[in-house]
Amino acid sequence: IEKREDNSNTSSNSVIGQSLKAGEKVEPGSTITLYIPDTIAYYPDFTNGKYTISDIESFANSYNLDFKVEYVTTNEYAPGTIYYQPRSEGYRIVAGQSFTIKIAQASS
Numbered sequence: 001i002e003k004r005e006d007n008s009n010t011s012s013n014s015v016i017g018q019s020l021k022a023g024e025k026v027e028p029g030s031t032i033t034l035y036i037p038d039t040i041a042y043y044p045d046f047t048n049g050k051y052t053i054s055d056i057e058s059f060a061n062s063y064n065l066d067f068k069v070e071y072v073t074t075n076e077y078a079p080g081t082i083y084y085q086p087r088s089e090g091y092r093i094v095a096g097q098s099f100t101i102k103i104a105q106a107s108s
Contacts, residue, residue, distance in 0.1 A: 002040035043074060045089035046101060047082055057080070064095040070102045077104035 004016065015102030019033035020026065046056055053069060055106065077083045084102035 001034050001036055004035045041093045043085070043087050043091045043093060045091055048084045049081075051082065053082075053101075053103070060099055063093050063094075066096070066098040068098065068100040070100055071105045072102050073107045074104050075107060079104055079106040 014037065015034050016037050017030075017035035019035075026032065026059075044051075044059075057067055059065075074083075081104045082101050083104055086100060
């Protein structure tokens with residue numbers, strides 16, 4: 001299996017091509033290459049109020065990110081507000097990177 005650039009909205013689990021032409025005869029032991037899309041994914045804006053911690057954790061798990069949550073005492077945001085993410089919307093996702101969001105908590 002090899003990845004190829006694919007600009008369509010094809011699922012990353014889809015086969016988009018193969019090394020053989022349709023109807024080509026294959027001998028036993030032959031190698032066949034299947035091509036899957038080399039999809040590029042980008043971070044959404046987690047600070048827009050539409051995401052829960054659970055949503056972000058699922059996102060991080062699906063892209064193999066090292067996800068952490070940091071609670072910060074602040075009066076600038078309502079408690080529970082996700083107000084910071086290290087990579088902004090549109091930034092390319094790279095598996096294995098750390099990804100820590102900051103959530104506001106009320107001061108005591």
